[in-house]
Amino acid sequence: MNSYEKFLSSLAKNIKASEIRELLAVIRTKKDVISLAGGLPDPQTFPKEIIAKMAEKVVAEYGDYSLQYSETKGIYEVRETLAKFLKDIRGFETSPDDLLITTGSQQALYLISRTLIDPGDVVITENPSYLAALGAFKMCGANIVGVKIDEHGMKTDLLEETVKRLVSEGKKIKFIYVIPVSQNPAGTTMSSERKKHLIEIANKYDLLVLEDDPYSYFVYEEGVDVTAIKALDTEDRVIYISTISKILAPGLRIGWIASPKHLSRKLELVKQYLDLHSPTLNQYILAEILKTSLIKEHVRKLAPFYKVKRDTMLKAIEEYFPDDIWYTKPIGGLFVFVYVNVPGFNAVKLLNTAVEKYKVAYVPGKSFHTDGSGENSMRLNFSYPPPEMIEEGIRRLGELIKNKG
Ligand SMILES: Cc1ncc(COP(=O)(O)O)c(C=O)c1O
DSSP states (O other): OOOOGGGSOHHHHHOOOOHHHHHHHHHHTOTTSEEOOOOOOOGGGSOHHHHHHHHHHHHHHHGGGGGSOOOTTOOHHHHHHHHHHHHHHHOOOOOGGGEEEESHHHHHHHHHHHHHOOTTOEEEEEESOOHHHHHHHHHTTOEEEEEEEETTEEOHHHHHHHHHHHHHTTOOEEEEEEOOSSOTTTOOOOOHHHHHHHHHHHHHHTOEEEEEOSSTTSBSSSSOOOOOGGGGOSSSOEEEEEESTTTTOGGGOOEEEEOOHHHHHHHHHHHHHHHSSSOHHHHHHHHHHHHSTHHHHHHHHHHHHHHHHHHHHHHHHHHHSOSSEEEOOOSBSSEEEEEEOSTTOOHHHHHHHHHHTSOEEOEEGGGGOSSSOOTTEEEEEOSSSOHHHHHHHHHHHHHHHHHTO
């Protein structure tokens, strides 16, 4: 057959590859390139022995149940254990009935989009924002409206202006999506005032908030307020999502939604048709780990480990980059985001030269921007490469920026 075009859905016809995944696939084949482009946790942090021990225990103790089909929302015992963990670590109450175990938080993003968005609806996000979230929203037909950020996160005064404008234009806003702690890609953390203001706006204009929280479980600075927005919510408007990808291992593909009461059933019904349920064995493994002190002990080790890498990157940026840059000093997460304010600097156009001539890779920041801006920005990952590679990679990028190619 020559062409399958006529068989494709309009979604499939229009879908675009994730630029990052394509880029990473190419870079992976070039062994001499230092990649600051990925977003992978360092595999040295994976608690392999704990996971192996728990997998054995689960299969021995739960027997056939550990490998059987299970409830769409997630195994009750797992949701119960997770509810306790969230109360303890993130400070909000959620009933196991309103928790939904998902296949990574990426599935949560898609599931929520599928449940809430009709084509043409508006989703408000930070600008820049997480690429794969923007992709999921767009796939369901959302019009994305970005709101500028600074080092304190989304500028909520601008958010309120935007909401007012959209409401006066008769637009349907489905939710406001934020990553309040150590945002991907920008590395920003929302201040307490902004979080309160965001909730006030949601209450005033009757809106939902989607809080994506993969990075607050360990941070590199003391005394920063990382209170969950969900913990400030008095009107059940916040849909909270998170994941074990950064605290245990992404390959287990377990995330969750702590949903407002009235949404949990609909989310469950939509998930039925995506995958019936998330992996039973992995859910039990998570529950066993959460029941012990192992999780806290493990998470406690992550902050000092990644802090060394973050500090290496920040120090190298100070040393090797020109002065005309704006960048975040993230309190957590995996990335530093840099805007290069050198006239003519275009991170998209220079990527090929960076890889071929300077042997260093980054993700052009433009992909994360909702309005086509950000050509002069780049996302730099510090979690995966070893410190000496981080320093050398930044040195090479410094040369690229100074020479503009
Ligand atoms: C902000 C944000 N949300 C969601 C995800 C998806 O994570 P996962 O599907 O592994 O839970 C990531 C992954 O990097 C992320 O940075």
